[in-house]
Structures are given as structure tokens and as C-alpha cells.
Amino acid sequence: MKYLLTGQETERLSFRLLEPEDFNAWVPLFKEKDVAKFLGMDPKLSPNGLCQAWFDKSFNRYQNDLGGMNVLIDKKTNQFIGQCGLLIQTIDDVKRLEVGYSILPKFWNQGYAYEAARKCKDYAFENNFTDSLISVVHIDNIGSEKVALKNGMTFEKLTEEVFNVFSISKEDWKLSKQI
Template sequence: MNYLLKGEKTLRTTFRLLKKEDFVTWLPIFKEKDTARFLGMKTGLTTEQKCNKWFEKAFWRYENCSGGMNVMIHQESKKFVGQTGLLIQKVNGLRRLEVGYSILPEFWNQGYAKEAAARLRDIAFEKAYDKDFGNSLVSVIHEENTGSIQVALYNGMTLEAPLKDDSNPERFFVYSISREEWEALKNDR
């Protein structure tokens, strides 16, 4: 299963796959001061090199059925808002399904990450994708990325554990939500 969400929608956006032509549109995210650190990338790379690494990883995921990021297109303006997706990750020695999201700076603080993360969470549990990953979903977040931490908490996730990664000097934490917690959350709505 590839866990790609082409054609899925949130309240304001529609998902499509990333294309090579999106490179220039996606560059601004890597001009932001902390983006590389928050994404676990080497900080000595140029903006173009960081963006290139992102695209290489995205296309590798598509080709290897490891989930992947979907471009979020605003339904009315047709603008590229950001990327979101379900990603198969190795997290603290276990194969996990991650809810990932990155929003272009011009769309920060407008609720797009919360909207996308909640939609991905619901899709993953409704389609029982979580069953292959311990009946839970995760988001791996840099300790200083307060915006993403707020999105994870909004999404019903709680702090599970620090990420064990000796290859990266930055500190990341694993936030998670179980199927049982999601069902309780769904029933409270």
C-alpha cells in the first residue's frame, strides 16, 4: 500500500502529488531560519540544496511505496499552500505511520496545518491504515517547533517519547494517538 492521498480534500484544500515543476514554489520554505533544523536536515546546505533533498526524498517515497507528501492546493485561489502526507518512518526502532505537514510561510498561522493533520488522522483511522503500525499514528517534531507541537496536540496526540537518533544533534519528540484515543475523540465531537 502506498498511502498517497491524491484527490483527498480538507475544508479549503485539495491534495495532489508533488511534481518537479513545484520546485520554485516550494523554495521559500527553506529560506526560513529554522526550517532545515525542524525538518532534521543539515543546516549547511543552500536553499536550493535543501529543496532538492526534499524533492529527492518525496519522489523516493512515491517510488518505494513509503507514503509521501501531497501538495495542498487551495480550492478557490488554486494557490500552492503546503504539503501534507502519511509517511512510513522508522521511529525508535519501530515501523510507524507519521502524519506529516509543512506549510509555505505565507500561509502560516491560518489553520492549514491543523486542517490537514486532522484530515490525515481521520483518513488513516477510517481506512484502517494504522492496523499495520501498532494501531496508532505519530508526528515526529523538533523540540522548538511550537507551532507543530500545537498542531499535534490539536490533533489529539500526546507526547510519547523522545526520538532516539544519534546521527542528529537536534532533539525531536514523538507525539502519538492510538485508535482507541481517536475513537474517544470522535465520539466527543
């Protein structure tokens, strides 16, 4: 569970593990148009089915030390905002560490994804987990692309024909800290 940010905080957010009791709070994400497509999930599933698939994958990641998404809680209101974390992903047959993020629709465009993603990036590099990080974004998901770019990442390549891979090296991260 070394990649999880349990107990970490940003200015507005605290990070904790996903719990089964969070299910109903997370279902609204899957009621949004294109979210299943953006997340590479089966769009034929119902919102509850998509949420269950998400939970199954999340708990599998936790149990198998593959990183995982952390629940983001607003420190002032105690509201469930979304999820963000460090995930081990296999991209073109290579294991890489990803900064992943998903925010509930009612909190979109408020800077939460960037705030949490930046914390994940800093946490990964400060703890020497990797020499580079990625974010994998569906080609039509402009909002998530903007977060990756704002997080200091640059376009690396297209994979699986519909996902852009953005990346940042530890060296580039260090340089950005000096500016």
C-alpha cells in the same frame, strides 16, 4: 501508494502528488530560519539544495511505497499552500506511520496545517492503515507541536535527543469522534 491522499479534500484544501514543476513554489520554505533544523536536514545546504534534497526524498518515498507528502492546494485561489501526508518512519528501530506537515511561511498561523493533518489522521484510521499514528516534531518547533496537540496527539517520548514524538491510538481517535 496506498498512504497518499491524492484527490482527497478538506473544506479549503485539495491534495495532489508533488510534481517536479512545484520546485520553485517550495523553495521559500527553506529560506526561513531554523526550517532545515526542524526538518532534520543539513543546515549548510542552500535553500535550493535543501529543496532538491526534499524533492529527492519525496519521489523516493512515492516510488518505494513509503507514503509521502501531498501538495496542498487552496481550492478557492489554486495557490500552493504546503505539504502534508502519511509517512512511514523508523523511530527507535520501529516502523510507524507519521502525519507530517509543512506549510509555506506566508500561510503560517491560518489553520492549514491542522486542517490537513486532521484529514490525514482520519484517512489513516478510516482506512485501517494502523492502530496508532505519530507526528515527529523538533523540540524547538512550537508551531508544529501545537498542531500535533490540536490533532488529538499526546507526548509519547523524546527521540534522537531533539525530536518529540506525539501519538494517538485508533481507540482514542474513535473516542474523540463520539464526543
